[in-house]
Amino acid sequence: MELLNRVKDSKGKKRSSKRDPEANRQLLIKATLDTIADIGVTDTSVSRICERSGLSRGMIHLHFGGKDNLLTAAAQHFSAQYYAEMDRLTDLGSDASPENRVMAVIEADLSEALLNPRSTKIWHAFRGIASSHPGIARYSSTQDHKLVETLRLAFKEIAQKNERDPNLVGDATAGTLALLEGMWVNYLTDMQGFSRRRSVDLIRRFLCGLFPGNFKL
Amino acid sequence: MELLNRVKDSKGKKRSSKRDPEANRQLLIKATLDTIADIGVTDTSVSRICERSGLSRGMIHLHFGGKDNLLTAAAQHFSAQYYAEMDRLTDLGSDASPENRVMAVIEADLSEALLNPRSTKIWHAFRGIASSHPGIARYSSTQDHKLVETLRLAFKEIAQKNERDPNLVGDATAGTLALLEGMWVNYLTDMQGFSRRRSVDLIRRFLCGLFPGNFKL
DNA sequence: ACATTAAATGGACGATCGTCCATTAGAGAC
């Protein structure tokens, strides 16, 4: 059974599937994330990752120089994937109202594409070890990304008229992100009882309170 | 240096400090939590815990039957301590207004007694491994405790007058808890930049939006 | 003082950890 699936790398060169360092790198990262989701970070060992990926035990040291670097790369990949999917899901026309843009972010964050058993387990696993793992800590915060600016900008547009309180926009942004964090925790804690719709509506209700007249229904 | 500090157990019997199983049990739990806060769950081993506690390596198996049970006991202890301190801090007179009771919970949860580097690291570490550790999962949720009922009751009193929306009380409760979760994450992520006052005010603002007229200033 | 019972010790044990490297295998150049 020697099947040589043809692959192309970024430069279009043809490669056989038997030798593809980059693909194996990705394979290891994928296997790492899957293992963490399955059995938890604590039990995620080099052997287990290799076993799942189908590659040999030496590959991790070869491609990443050690387990720690692989974990960091996995966290980075996971984070990047989240933001990529978030972008994809919130790609409304540029003439969308700020309210709709905010709600798009919320609905995306709580959609099954982003919020699912696998992602929640991985996300919280990484966050749990972040404090003792500087490399991972860099990818366990939502706070310093384009996403924050998207929200801030939208809230700024909404608040424009009555700009009495200088903290309103910042609070709306931070509060929305905090509420979303809380929803992820709820999902992790009780996946059966979790309702995406109710969660979206809850956040909408809070925003409607902050900006009376907007975010209705 | 043989100092025999006198201790009394729950029944008032005198004991020398050299032999005190219960005290050693607590010592192990304490050492476990401290170790987790210091170096993370991943690196928290039986040897490390014993080293920190000053007790011998056999004690964990003797008192808890294994590492897993110790971890579970530590999670349980940590949770119990949180709720005990929360009760202590929110012990207002029973004639306090519902708004004040809600704010007391929020201020307590964000006070240094409950929200500090040690507690945040431990809390998130436990949550991170909860999905693969059923014994710990039972203590990593805020959702099924007296605290929830305290909030729900207070919000119910506040909403009493205009009870048009049946979900208002539930949403206020869940939303408040979610916001608090989010604040803990913010604290973990950036302890330097975190401000307890601003966090309290942010949540108050959201509640003021939900219940116009209440939670002012 | 001695016997009895429970607490505490610390080392033995096999299993598994993560790292590293001598070796093999595959792809392209010539």
Add this chain to the structure above:
DNA sequence: GTCTCTAATGGACGATCGTCCATTTAATGT
């Protein structure tokens, strides 16, 4: 084909893991 270079393998290695238990130590009862 042969040469060269890199990808990939899989086992060796010492360290550490968690568990268990024979032994020692301390407190209590008689």
